[in-house]
Each structure stands twice: as structure tokens, then as C-alpha cells.
Amino acid sequence: MARLRVVHLVDDTTAGGVMRVLDHIMTAPGLSETLDHSLRCVDRRNAALGHIEADIIVSHLAISWRLLPTLIALRARHPRAAIVHVEHSYTEGFVTANVTHTRRFATLLRLSYRLFNRVVAVSHAQGDWLVRSGAVRASALRVVQSCVDLSAFRALPAVSPPVRVIGAIGRLDRQKGFDSLITAFRRTTRPDISLLIYGEGPEEATLRDLASGDARIRFMGFAPDPVAAMATVDAVAMPSLWEAYGLVAIEALAAGRALLVNRVDGLSDHLAHGAYAVEDSSITAWEHAINDLAEGHIQPSPDRGNVAQTPEDLFAAQWTLLGKDLVRA
Structure with missing residues (x-):
């Protein structure tokens, strides 16, 4: 398969988990065999994106009502590109702890996620909730657990x-x-x-x-x-x-x-x-x-490093599979 151009969009570049995962995506050898990754920063105050030269556009943006027009424009300007959203923030626990108007929030998620070819959950538990809540169709969801070099x-x-x-x-x-x-x-x-x-x-x-x-x-x-x-x-x-x-x-x-x-x-x-x-x-x-x-009653995991497939290997394989999936679609 020819190398695909993948552009990742991010609106928060402060030190933290999202940027560490993106750094891993940019530098891990296993992620560059078929996918050519690059990063583009988005200004939250002026999120106009213009045209992006890419086969796959990956949003790591924080979904909000303010962002929704930008996502609609992104979809309209790139009818041939596969557009993916990675959900780093919203979970069932987040809604319980932070959301008062749950129906309005659910509407935001449904409208936003429908603009993407695929939505990526960063854990199985999050993915189960996204489908169970009706935010994402099961056919559009993929799970890629976050990873860094361990x-x-x-x-x-x-x-x-x-x-x-x-x-x-x-x-x-x-x-x-x-x-x-x-x-x-x-x-x-x-x-x-x-x-x-x-x-x-x-x-x-x-x-x-x-x-x-x-x-x-x-x-x-x-x-x-x-x-x-x-x-x-x-x-x-x-x-x-x-x-x-x-x-x-x-x-x-x-x-x-x-x-x-x-x-x-x-x-x-x-x-x-x-x-x-x-x-x-x-x-x-x-x-x-x-x-x-x-008192020593709780032990560390006995599997340390002794796994058939490391999290890094699995992460690379899942991103590669996602790219192939989008090409076939």
C-alpha cells in the first residue's frame, strides 16, 4: 500500500498526555511504514483551517458548540479525504461529574461525530459508552488505546x-x-x-x-x-x-x-x-x-514486559489497520 499522508490537528500543545501520544505517533518507527504523519496546530480563538493536503485528517480537537462550524467546514472542504476524530476527553465519568444539560451535550456529540468517517475511542470502556449512549454508531467506532514509548x-x-x-x-x-x-x-x-x-x-x-x-x-x-x-x-x-x-x-x-x-x-x-x-x-x-x-497484600503485575505484543506494537498495528480500513472505505 502506498504511504498515506496523515495530518493530525491539535488545539492544545501544553505538556500532557495528548501531546505525548502525538510525539509517539510522529517518532515511532512502527507508525511510519505506511503512514506519513505530520502535525498542525489549530488556534482555538480562530479555528479556520483552510484546505489541508492529506489522505487522512485526524482531529485531536476538543469538541464544543464553538468548534462545530469549523468541523462542518472541514468536512465540506475535504470531500475526498477520510476524516477521523480521536476522543481524548469525554467519557461517562466526565458527563456524570461535569454535565448538567445532558440532552444538549448528547446532541453536540451526535452532530459532531457524524461529520467523521471514524471516531476513535482511546479505551474500550470509553468506546462502549460512546456506542451505548448513542453518540457514535458501532460501525463508525474504532478503539486504539493510547500509548507512548514504554x-x-x-x-x-x-x-x-x-x-x-x-x-x-x-x-x-x-x-x-x-x-x-x-x-x-x-x-x-x-x-x-x-x-x-x-x-x-x-x-x-x-x-x-x-x-x-x-x-x-x-x-x-x-x-x-x-x-x-x-x-x-x-x-x-x-x-x-x-x-x-x-x-x-x-x-x-x-x-x-x-x-x-x-x-x-x-x-x-x-x-x-x-x-x-x-x-x-x-x-x-x-x-x-x-x-x-x-502490608504487602497488593502485588505489582507479574507480567512486566512478558507479553506477546507490547502496547507500542499494538498501537502501531491498530493505526496501520485504521489507515487500511479508511482506504478500503
Whole structure:
């Protein structure tokens, strides 16, 4: 098959999961065999796109009513191109936590997604919800779990239970649920465990106040090197209120760290690979899980690196298959 020109559209280039995934797409050898990827930044304040020379146009944009006219124009100007949307943001948990006018929001998603040849969910749980909710037709949905290069995480020295250092890694935002984690951690009475919080964001002052007085909790700031941050912890906690997929989860599992997650959205995808679900997501349940970690009752995944197909290989294969699918269509 001839190499296809793929242009990825992005409207948020700040450091974070979406840009890390796009960096991986641009640089991974397995993704360049049949697809020629390039990136185009879109100004949210003036989202006029003009004509794009591409066989496949991939939107990583944040769907909104304001963006809808731009998407309609994009479809009209490129009748022969295959246009794909990757949904990095919206999930069932997002709607529960943030959306008041659910019918209006559902209408926005249906109208927007109908403009694309395919909609890509970044987790199976998210994809199931998109179809179940009526936002996307099953025939138009594909699932490509997000990925980055995990080789450096696999190379980290293994850690043995019991856990002594728990890591919370991510933007300090309400989404991540770090307030509940701090409260649960403070309820534990063990002096031999610590909580390292990596990240920055709008909730930092609130979280610092919540942790005040507990010397076991330390704020480490933004982690420019996620591998170095992972090397400092024995386990990772992800008490997110919503999460489309969670790159930190696959990084923790690749590094052989025990992983605690709320059973919500895309975090559920990681249970089959060794993540431990804190069943009812309550502060009490998280307190018990932290104690179980400290007592060695929760083990890291035994499959570290011993899988027939790595997440990177699967990611490349799924993108290649998507390209072939769009050419046949």
C-alpha cells in the first residue's frame, strides 16, 4: 500500500498526555511504514483551517458548540479525504461529574461525530459508552488505546513489596481525585509510608492545605521526566473521577509498580493487566487499599514486559489497520 499522508490537528500543545501520544505517533518507527504523519496546530480563538493536503485528517480537537462550524467546514472542504476524530476527553465519568444539560451535550456529540468517517475511542470502556449512549454508531467506532514509548519504564529496577512510597502523578486538577487520596492517606497511621505528588495545576493550593501538617506527604512539582518520577515510587495511585485512558497506568505497569485505580472509564481497561480496583472509590476504601499496599497484600503485575505484543506494537498495528480500513472505505 502506498504511504498515506496523515495530518493530525491539535488545539492544545501544553505538556500532557495528548501531546505525548502525538510525539509517539510522529517518532515511532512502527507508525511510519505506511503512514506519513505530520502535525498542525489549530488556534482555538480562530479555528479556520483552510484546505489541508492529506489522505487522512485526524482531529485531536476538543469538541464544543464553538468548534462545530469549523468541523462542518472541514468536512465540506475535504470531500475526498477520510476524516477521523480521536476522543481524548469525554467519557461517562466526565458527563456524570461535569454535565448538567445532558440532552444538549448528547446532541453536540451526535452532530459532531457524524461529520467523521471514524471516531476513535482511546479505551474500550470509553468506546462502549460512546456506542451505548448513542453518540457514535458501532460501525463508525474504532478503539486504539493510547500509548507512548514504554521501554525506559521497563528498564527501571524492579521493586519488591511491601510498598513504602506511593506516587500520585498528574495534573493537580479536580479530575484526578488527589483530594480524596490525600484524605485517605492521612487517615492511615503508619509512619513508614510516604506519598509523593508529582504535578502542578489549579488545585495545588487546596491540596497543599489538605496535606498540611503531615510530613509524610511531599509535593514534588512538575515532572519533566516521567521515568525519573516513576523511579522514586514503589506504587502508583489513580483515584480519578473520570479518565479516558490514563497513560500513567500503562507506565506504572510497564515499570512493575503496583497500581491502584478507581473503577471508572478507561482505568477499567488496566485491570486485565494487573491494576487493582478500589471497588467503591470511597475514602474509606482507599484508606484500606493503602494499608494493604503497605502490608504487602497488593502485588505489582507479574507480567512486566512478558507479553506477546507490547502496547507500542499494538498501537502501531491498530493505526496501520485504521489507515487500511479508511482506504478500503
